[in-house]
Amino acid sequence: MRNRLIGSIFSLATVLASYLVLQAQTGRQPGTANVQNAAPQTDLSGVWILHPPSGSSAFSNFAFNEEGPPMTPWAEAKYRIAKPVFGPNKKPVKDSNDPVYGCFPPGVPRIYLHRRPMEIIQLSNEVIMMFEYARLVRHIYTDGRPHDKFLDPPLWMGDSIGKWEGDTLVVDVIGFNDKTWLDRIGHPHSDALHVVERIRRVDHGTLEDDITIDDPKAYKKPWTIQSTFELQPGVGIDWEAVCEDQRLQDRQ
């Protein structure tokens, strides 16, 4: 009797294990709904705006930290030819080669340095970030899908997937092109850039994003930064702030 019971538990376990393997395999196939992540415990929804940390006013609107990241010679060479409008090597806008003045998306994490409203909408299979700056929409898929293996061409804002670890949304971003800067003073990155964000609503009105930047071609070691955002009740995104309109006005 006891042996039979153990036997049935064993066969049940075998069946269950093969079922799970099968589920995992089919989950990799395209077109299949794939829910692997635990349900989020936090709602990140709301309109947020960057809140620079105290004592950072000297650099907070153009860089993430004061000392700068540990560049490789490859990155230093690129940094030297950058013509930013902020920082120690600043130039007038007309002489700048900052891609945002060509109305190109600023990339991640640089988008956070532009202090304009960001709205987060949380759906069952994705978290959508909407940025008034450059009218950008970022889709962070949380349904367990892998990174797109066919990222050709690479993306301005990267390919973002996310998963919930308790109350933290962990976002993994790869697939960047190498045309954007990491900040507004021209720190470069390569197409090997790997960004990991850990986004947490620390209290009702505050969002924290711990960002790890790993790019072995450009930086000697991964570096981490933190951005903090404040909730902006009653604020909406202005979708009519069109970069090209601004450029036309600047010319007239």
Next chain:
Amino acid sequence: MRACVITAMFVLASAPASSWLAFAQTAEQSEAAKDQKAVSLKDLTGIWAVRAPTGVPWYNYALTADEPPMTPWAEAKFKTNKPSFGPNPQEFPNDLAYGCFPPGVPRVYAAVQAAMQIVQVPGRVIMFFGRNVRQVYTDGRQHPQNLKPLWMGHSTGKWEGETFVIDTIGISDRTWLDRMGHPHSDALHLVERFRRDSQDRLDLDMTIDDPKAYTKAWTAQRTFRLRPPTSELGEAVCEDMFINEAFGLKPMLPSTK
């Protein structure tokens, strides 16, 4: 491979592209249907792609097969518009889409690749056409007085039974109604009626009322097919593809020299 839907008003679609698309849509149709549990017909959430019949070229540049009834005012504007699509494509178009300006509504529907993601949140239905976003207010508010012209207009929405009705005014007259250059005035009033007829099919019936530009109100229709839940809208950065110096906008790619 993930199904990446390029929304763009910008991609130069050809007949082979449209037949490929129709094939891809048919192949995905069963997948999408299979993946979806029964949902309310009042849930419009998802990525929807225009179902463009093959062998109907005007789907890629016009809203209707018939010429809309233009007033003399509109005829004059139509003559000065230089489209790159339609029966008379121009070598040097003055289509603002090539300056990467928002296409406006209803032009977003006049392309075989037209696709949109719809999200419903309390008080709003948000429609994503790549980087061009429409917020349709469903909280009962009215259109504001003295609207300044908006690229995508000001939209309010309400449910009439199982039909979602969007009312839009304030659309900038810099935009064209379609990709062949039919103009509109600042008096344009657009009403869109969306109806989810089945799990994976969404029908749109729109009424274009602009007494300054058209002698009577006219209607156009589109049908959309639900994309599988794993599909994505894609990045679609217009500036990557078209920078038209005719608009005074020069490419400003990062210099490597």
